[in-house]
Amino acid sequence: MKIIRPIKASDYQTLHEIAKESGIGFTSLPVNEELLRRKITKAEAAVQSTPTEPGMQSYLFVMEDTETGEVVGTTGIEATVGLQDAFYHYHISKVVHASRELNVHNTVDILHFCNDYTGVSEICTLFLRENARKGLNGRFLSKMRFLFMAEHTERFADVVIAEMRGVSDDKGLSPFWAWLEENFFSMDFPTADYLTGIGNKVFIAELMPKYPIYVNLLSKAAQDCIGKVHEKTKPALCLLEQEGFKCRGYVDIFDAGPTVEADVKNIATVQASRKASVVINDNLAQTDGQTCFAINTSVQDFRACIAEIAYVDGNRVAIERVSAEALGIKDGDSIRFSPANTKH
Known part of the structure; x- marks a missing residue:
């Protein structure tokens, strides 16, 4: 039988193995002992806390096979995001360039740098090890979070989001980041992704373009991956869409993967x-x-x-x-x- 329980200090070694297996682009699990141990400590403190409103709690759970004692997956919930460290996104909107006199009318997508999701809850860190990817395990690992939120509403915001992993190859090369790297950052995607994962986000505000980005000025490869997910992330996105999550035009600032959102009360599992x-x-x-x-x-x-x-x-x-x-x-x-x- 598979059960899901709060993570504990003795799970560190398995969590470290999962972090390595998850690969580049899985920002919430950096391969860094200090950060992973800190994440476990925060999760242990979260389940000991008794908040009356959403705070800085970070919940992390593991799926355990009761027959073998093996931990085969992990999943998490952040009670709020952006209250302590800035939480950045790009928002896709449109601008019209038109001249009636010249009979020219062009509609162009632009990316706005923003912090619009500050204060919402976030589901994150969902990873199932390959030997457990069968039956209802993946669905169970995802939906359990919504049952936890429904039971303990005082601990979470009314809106919950999920950042979906964007397009990158096996070496961690992201077409979207390649354009940013060439023009603004001068560091590769794995480095930027790792720095974000360990909480070093100052460089983002320092180096990110200060003005909206016209999408049609990006490389064709960068344009094509905006709002698209990594091949391995498609099943997770499908599950969330079945729950009622939708993308409102927000994408990740590194790989342009979509961020999806839902009102907690309207999530299918919560309602059912x-x-x-x-x-x-x-x-x-x-x-x-x-x-x-x-x-x-x-x-x-x-x-x-x-x-x-x-x-x-x-x-x-x-x-x-x-x-x-x-x-x-x-x-x-x-x-x-x-x-x-x-x-x-």
Whole structure:
């Protein structure tokens, strides 16, 4: 069985391996021991905290195979972004150059440097190791975050975003960044990506173009990748689009990958989720149950699993004993759950 739980200090070595496997462009997991250990420490502090409103908490979870004890994936949520360190994007808009006298009318896309997402929540750091990429694991790792946010609304903003990895090749070469590098930065994409991952963002404000960029002045390769995702990111984007996430014209400043957003209350999994007390009954759960993603209602002792769940009445549901043990709950405790096949 796969469970999802908060990360702990003893998971460092696996997290380091995942950081290496994730590759260039996966900014939220830099291959840096100090930064990864700090990320774990922050995540441990987040689940110990008791905020009444969104703050600087950084939640990081891991998926564990209970049969082997192996950690096979990770996923995270930032309660807010941009309140401590600047959070930059480009926003795509249009400008019209027209002359009625000359009968000329040209509409051109431009990129505006902005901080428009300051204060929103962010889902991030989703990575599933190759040996676990089967069945419902990827969907479970993604959707569990929305159940956690639905259960603990006071900890998160009303809007949540996800930055999607943009186009780059196996060597980390990004067509969009290549244009910026040539004209403004004089450093390669892996270096810029790594500096951002370790929290060194001052160079962005110092070197980034100060005025809007006309898209038609970029190289053809750079233009073609604006708003496009990395091949390995397409499944993750598809899952988020099924939840109701949309791109509002914001893209990453390094690789031009799209940023998608949603109101938390309108996310499909949130809307489909229900909270109920449990009755441990193997027969009823196995006979009448529906495959669901389920979480307990704890933060510090948070657990999530895939479970067969059957309604007993309007306020109670039946689950199997093995699922109850995975969630760390007993008869009468509450869970939040949603069907595994929920779509917007």
